[in-house]
Amino acid sequence: MNTKRLFDAVAHQLENFPKNDMLAAKENGKWKTYSTQQVADTVNKLSAGLVSLGVKANDFTPESSDKIAIISNNRPEWVFTDLAVQQVGGILVPVYPTTNPNELAFILNDAAVKFIFVSSEDLLLKVQSIIDKVPSIQGIYTFDSIAGAKHWTEVTALATDELLAQVDTIKKQVPAEQLATIIYTSGTTGTPKGVMLSHSNIYTNVQFSKKSFPFNDAPESKVLSFLPLNHIFEKTCTYIYLYSGISIYYAESLETIGDNLKEIKPNGFTTVPRLLEKVFEKIMAKGSELTGTKRKLFFWAVDLAEKYDNRVSGGAWYNLQLAIANKLIFSKWREALGGNISFIITGGAACQVKLLRIFNAAGVPVYEGYGPTENSPVICVNRQEKGGTKFGTVGPPIEGIQVKLAEDGEIMVTGPCVMKGYYKRPDLTAETMKDEWLLTGDIGVWDEGKFLKITDRKKELFKTSGGKYVAPQPIENKLKESPFVEQVMVVGSERKFVGALIVPSFATLKEWMREKGIPYTTNEDVIHHPKVLELYRELVESFNKFFNHVEQIKKFELLPREWTVDTGEMTPKLSLKRKVVNEKFKDAIERIYA
Numbered sequence: 274m275n276t277k278r279l280f281d282a283v284a285h286q287l288e289n290f291p292k293n294d295m296l297a298a299k300e301n302g303k304w305k306t307y308s309t310q311q312v313a314d315t316v317n318k319l320s321a322g323l324v325s326l327g328v329k330a331n332d333f334t335p336e337s338s339d340k341i342a343i344i345s346n347n348r349p350e351w352v353f354t355d356l357a358v359q360q361v362g363g364i365l366v367p368v369y370p371t372t373n374p375n376e377l378a379f380i381l382n383d384a385a386v387k388f389i390f391v392s393s394e395d396l397l398l399k400v401q402s403i404i405d406k407v408p409s410i411q412g413i414y415t416f417d418s419i420a421g422a423k424h425w426t427e428v429t430a431l432a433t434d435e436l437l438a439q440v441d442t443i444k445k446q447v448p449a450e451q452l453a454t455i456i457y458t459s460g461t462t463g464t465p466k467g468v469m470l471s472h473s474n475i476y477t478n479v480q481f482s483k484k485s486f487p488f489n490d491a492p493e494s495k496v497l498s499f500l501p502l503n504h505i506f507e508k509t510c511t512y513i514y515l516y517s518g519i520s521i522y523y524a525e526s527l528e529t530i531g532d533n534l535k536e537i538k539p540n541g542f543t544t545v546p547r548l549l550e551k552v553f554e555k556i557m558a559k560g561s562e563l564t565g566t567k568r569k570l571f572f573w574a575v576d577l578a579e580k581y582d583n584r585v586s587g588g589a590w591y592n593l594q595l596a597i598a599n600k601l602i603f604s605k606w607r608e609a610l611g612g613n614i615s616f617i618i619t620g621g622a623a624c625q626v627k628l629l630r631i632f633n634a635a636g637v638p639v640y641e642g643y644g645p646t647e648n649s650p651v652i653c654v655n656r657q658e659k660g661g662t663k664f665g666t667v668g669p670p671i672e673g674i675q676v677k678l679a680e681d682g683e684i685m686v687t688g689p690c691v692m693k694g695y696y697k698r699p700d701l702t703a704e705t706m707k708d709e710w711l712l713t714g715d716i717g718v719w720d721e722g723k724f725l726k727i728t729d730r731k732k733e734l735f736k737t738s739g740g741k742y743v744a745p746q747p748i749e750n751k752l753k754e755s756p757f758v759e760q761v762m763v764v765g766s767e768r769k770f771v772g773a774l775i776v777p778s779f780a781t782l783k784e785w786m787r788e789k790g791i792p793y794t795t796n797e798d799v800i801h802h803p804k805v806l807e808l809y810r811e812l813v814e815s816f817n818k819f820f821n822h823v824e825q826i827k828k829f830e831l832l833p834r835e836w837t838v839d840t841g842e843m844t845p846k847l848s849l850k851r852k853v854v855n856e857k858f859k860d861a862i863e864r865i866y867a
Contacts, residue, residue: 276449276689278472279479280359282515283313290492290518296349297537298523304537306520307349312356315429319357321436322428324443326412328387330362333451335469335696340384340455342366344377344400345392347502347523350416350425352511354390355454355502359472360440362447365454366467367503369845370396371838378403380457380465383697385409390425392416449473455696456505458646459844467696468646470505478649478690479512481673486616486640486654492518494540497533499524504846505650506620510543531555531609538611546624547847549617549639550753553628556606557756558780574598579627581634583662595634603635610637618642618654620667621846623727623746627754629664643667643727645713647705649690652676652713653725666724676725682716683731716744733851735766741823743771748824752816756781757808760836762854763826764862770827772865774858775809776835800831830861 277285286295286309294306307315323341331337341358343365345351358365366384368377370392377399381389386409391397397415404410414425453472457465482488496514498521500507514521519540524533527548534542560571577598580587587595607614617632620642632639640662642654653676655661655668662668670676674688691711694702705712716734720726729744736742745763752761752773760776779796782805786793791804799805809831817825836842842854855862 276473276476278359278447278449278451279453279475279512280316280356280444280447282512283309283316283356285516286518287313290490292492292518292520294495294520294522295515296352296521296523298348299525299533304522312349312353315353316356316360317437317440318429318432319353319425320360320440320443321432322430323357323361323363323388324436324439325431325433326388326428328358328361328363330443330447330451333362333446333448335364335452335455335693338452339363339387340366342368342381342384342386342389343391343503344368344370344372344396345390345416345502346370346526347498347500347507348392348416349523350390350392351502352521354425355508359453360444360447362443362451364452367454367456367508369501369503371845374399374403376465378406380467381407381410383457383465383467384455388412388414390414390416394419394422397422447472449476452693454508456503456646466698466701468505469693469696470646470649471693474649474690474692475505475509475512477673477688478509478651478671479516481671481690482509482651482654483513483517484673485669485671486618486657488513488517488519490517491540494518495520495522495537497522497524497530497537497539497542499527499530500543500545501845504621505646506644506846507543509649509651510618534611535609536611538613540613541616541618542614543618543620545621545847546619546628547622547843549619549624549628549632553631554756554759554778554780556609561781561784571602574602575631578603578631578634581630583633583664584660598634599636603637606635607637614638616640616657620644620650622848623750625750625754626665633664641667643715643725645711645715647692647711647713648674648686649692651690652684652686663720663724666720666726668725669723670725677710678717678719679712681731682718682728684713684715684717684725684727685710686713687711737765737771737823738767738769739823743824748773748820748826751819752813752826755812755816757785757812760849762849762851764855764865768866771824772862773813773826773829774832774854774861775829776832777805777809796833800833806831828865830858830865832858832861 291309293308295309295312297304297306328339341363343354355365415422449472452469454470455467457467459465522537524530563571577594617639624641629639640655644650644652651671653667653670676686687710714731715727716729716731717725717727729746734742734744748763749761752758757778759778762774765771783793813826842850
């Protein structure tokens with residue numbers, strides 16, 4: 274493959290399909306679009322400004338190239354900065370806005386960051402609170418206009434014709450093997466580790482994904498972007514869009530996704546299962562508000578969709594009923610998503626099969642994919658082509674890479690997308706890479722010989738005190754199929770039996786209590802109500818039959834509030850931090866085993 278650099282996407286788009294809306298975001302309540310030419314000009318000026326500030330790559334090695342950090346929500350300026358840093362051979366270090374100050378100081382020091390771009394006042398204050406501990410930082414620039422702070426346009430204002438000519442020369446010299454980014458992922462030891470990804474790593478993943486999915490060159494298409502851009506999944510997808518001529522519109526926030534979908538009517542988006550679950554909960558809550566025939570029709574349609582199988586025809590009668598359900602009920606769901614969705618790609622954690630069935634039956638095509646940061650990231654994705662998708666699997670491997678399973682079932686991958694290693698951590702690199710194969714830490718099996726099914730995280734498998742291994746994820750995903758369960762974490766490492774911490778879906782529970790004539794007071798009171806405890810005991814029992822004796826949940830504790838990113842139990846990509854939950858709720862866990 275003729276490997277390009279990621280920033281070549283701009284020239285590629287200018288040459289093949291220049292657009293009026295390469296990027297777009299809401300500014301002062303209105304959508305503001307940036308054309309391909311505007312993006313090219315802005316990025317070149319920003320690169321020139323960085324050169325003026327002394328940002329350079331020296332000999333294009335990870336150690337000698339200057340690092341620029343970014344802490345921001347998704348917005349066009351994020352991409353401008355990313356491209357501008359790349360063009361001068363610098364390395365972007367993206368940091369989650371929710372990163373705590375200690376971890377932030379560690380990352381900035383570990384990478385010896387020279388300049389940092391932040392989006393908002395609260396993030397500026399966060400950086401200022403630890404700036405004394407990071408001697409390498411020479412300046413902070415903001416995307417929002419903030420009194421007393423340096424605005425990012427002060428960097429573009431430094432551009433001169435001479436500097437722009439210099440940028441042109443540097444761009445030609447940046448090798449495809451140069452690091453494009455160092456992405457810090459939370460380490461099991463508590464210290465984040467920096468994944469080194471080159472232009473070549475991400476570019477090949479972009480092209481293999483484009484071929485496999487396929488993302489056709491589609492200059493009339495657009496997507497909505499809301500997954501954090503500092504996560505490699507959204508970043509790689511960004512370059513897929515840029516190289517395909519697909520316009521990127523940035524959601525204002527997670528709360529406004531629904532409104533933004535209706536406004537821009539995108540052709541697709543990427544997401545994580547937790548957000549799909551939230552969308553489905555909202556749909557079901559609306560359905561529960563209906564009465565009479567409308568309510569009956571709604572739940573009839575959902576029941577029908579739960580039986581959907583994309584690989585086996587349900588027969589003429591089923592297909593006729595589904596067509597009616599689509600016309601009467603599901604057409605409204607599609608309208609709520611803007612009416613144009615041809616793909617939703619979900620990754621980052623296992624998606625409930627029930628949700629995949631329902632959404633796909635409703636004409637909302639959801640495709641599950643998989644891959645770690647260390648592989649830039651995509652390893653597998655379910656396909657749009659006939660026979661290319663199997664619910665409950667992450668699809669076949671993408672073209673251009675090799676995947677195999679170790680003796681213990683661990684998924685291993687090799688190919689041009691595999692990282693250069695962990696920054697300054699040859700010890701960790703040696704643990705994760707064996708003879709050019711990346712050990713993912715995920716356990717999987719082949720389904721029908723070509724679809725990869727992930728059964729668990731290697732480090733999440735635990736042993737009961739009886740010496741039996743238990744994989745928590747399949748049990749948790751099954752339980753989350755119940756409308757009464759918002760979140761769940763299975764426990765039982767070195768214990769006599771398997772237990773669970775359950776966060777009820779309080780909206781559903783409230784409705785159930787109203788129907789039963791039980792007064793609803795506070796969440797804290799409700800989770801101790803004998804009738805509620807009886808409901809959840811019956812619920813857990815009904816799910817236990819899907820698992821063998823060792824995996825069955827014998828006791829559980831209900832918790833009064835949802836786990837979130839803000840309260841620290843979820844990662845920014847909405848995966849569960851098991852260690853944190855174990856620590857925070859150790860009293861509840863002790864009660865299970867008392």
